Every structure is written in C-alpha cells, then in structure tokens.
Amino acid sequence: MIQENLQNIKATLPKNVTLVAVSKTKPVEDLQEAYNAGQRIFGENRIQEMAEKYELLPKDIKWHMIGHLQSNKVKYMAHFVDLIHGVDKFSTLKEINKQAKKHDRVIHCLLQAKIAEEDSKFGLSFDEIENILASEKLKDLVNIKIVGLMGMATFTDDKQQLHKEFSSLKNLFDKLKTDNQNLKTLSMGMSGDYQIAIENGSTMIRVGSSIFGKRNYN
Numbered sequence: 133m134i135q136e137n138l139q140n141i142k143a144t145l146p147k148n149v150t151l152v153a154v155s156k157t158k159p160v161e162d163l164q165e166a167y168n169a170g171q172r173i174f175g176e177n178r179i180q181e182m183a184e185k186y187e188l189l190p191k192d193i194k195w196h197m198i199g200h201l202q203s204n205k206v207k208y209m210a211h212f213v214d215l216i217h218g219v220d221k222f223s224t225l226k227e228i229n230k231q232a233k234k235h236d237r238v239i240h241c242l243l244q245a246k247i248a249e250e251d252s253k254f255g256l257s258f259d260e261i262e263n264i265l266a267s268e269k270l271k272d273l274v275n276i277k278i279v280g281l282m283g284m285a286t287f288t289d290d291k292q293q294l295h296k297e298f299s300s301l302k303n304l305f306d307k308l309k310t311d312n313q314n315l316k317t318l319s320m321g322m323s324g325d326y327q328i329a330i331e332n333g334s335t336m337i338r339v340g341s342s343i344f345g346k347r348n349y350n
C-alpha cells in the first residue's frame with residue numbers, strides 16, 4: 133500500500149518538486165517500506181521520535197524536522213537533521229547555530245510564515261521574515277543557512293482561500309529571492325492541499341496520510 137501510494141503521488145509531481153514523506157507517529161516498519169520503495173526524505177514533527185527513528189533506519193535518509201521547535205531539544209537532532217522547516221523565532225536560529233557549531237555543521241533552515249487565518253497555526257509575519265533576513269545579527273550565525281520559507285494553509289476545502297494563502301507566500305518568496313540567493317525552497321502543501329500548493333509555486337511538499345494512511349494519536 134505505502135509503495136503504491138508513493139508511486140501514485142510521485143507520478144503526478146513536476147520535476148522541481150521534492151516530496152517529504154511525513155512519517156510522524158508511524159512505526160519504523162512503515163518508514164522502511166517507503167525507503168525500500170525509494171523514498172529518502174522523511175519528515176517528523178517531534179525531535180525525540182525523529183532521533184529514535186534515525187538510530188534505527190539507514191543512514192542515507194535525509195531527516196526533516198517539520199514541527200514546532202522547542203529550543204531545548206535542538207541538541208538531540210543537531211548531529212543529523214538535514215532541514216528544519218518550522219523556525220519562527222530568531223532565538224531558535226541562535227540555538228540551532230550553537231548546536232550546529234558543536235558538530236561543525238551548517239544546518240539548513242526554513243522560516244515559517246503565518247499564512248493561515250486560523251489562530252492556532254504558528255509562524256512569523258511577512259514583516260518579521262523580512263526583518264530577520266535583513267538583520268546584521270543573522271550574519272554572525274555562520275552555522276545555519278536560511279534556504280527558504282515554509283507555510284501551512286488554513287484547514288479548509290475552500291480552494292479560493294487556499295490559492296490566496298499559498299500565492300501570498302509565493303509572492304513574498306519571489307520578492308525576497310532577488311536579494312537572497314540562498315532562498316531556493318518553498319515548502320508548502322500537505323495531503324489535502326498539495327496540488328493547489330504546487331500550482332502556486334511550491335517546490336517541496338510534506339505529505340503524510342496520503343502515503344502512510346490515517347494517523348492514530350492514542
């Protein structure tokens with residue numbers, strides 16, 4: 133099933149769109165099955181769960197942290213994480229930089245923008261993102277590199293609303309790219325909305341339930 137789901141999704145993706153298989157809550161057997169089908173990028177939203185899976189699975193997997201970050205846990209993933217999607221504070225960047233330095237690494241990060249109308253979603257305002265990217269303090273953080281932006285749309289069937297939210301982030305991304313050559317990745321789109329995200333310029337989608345099936349949070 134997992135293999136088939138992966139193949140079906142990949143068959144529809146444009147070449148420039150990267151698929152992150154979101155495996156949070158799923159057992160390592162399921163990840164191994166996706167791995168055997170060729171998947172190499174996995175997304176998790178809890179640092180400890182990701183670190184446990186990292187220990188058990190092949191080392192050529194690229195691990196993406198897609199969840200909201202607690203600074204005090206960054207140290208548990210600093211030695212292996214490939215990309216951190218959900219950075220929404222400058223102080224978190226400082227902590228990632230500090231931990232990355234200990235391992236002599238440069239950790240790639242995305243700044244999370246708030247595009248949804250729901251209050252529950254995390255993220256920086258567009259102004260805050262511009263300020264961080266322009267700030268002098270950022271230049272001191274040589275062990276991190278901001279390589280793009282991430283956003284989560286409102287949980288809705290209203291396609292117009294989704295188009296509006298994704299295109300607003302795409303516009304910001306295009307505007308910032310002119311001064312920031314490092315910005316290459318626009319992470320937006322999940323199982324329910326990734327087609328619309330791609331229509332609006334997404335280069336990286338984070339898909340969980342359409343690959344692994346529904347999650348069970350008990």
Ligand SMILES: *Cc1c(COP(=O)(O)O)cnc(C)c1O
Pocket residue numbers: 154156177198199284321322323324338339340341342
């Ligand atoms: C869980 C999660 C996803 C995947 O959601 P699905 O609807 O299962 O595809 C994508 N992005 C983030 C940030 C998530 O937490």
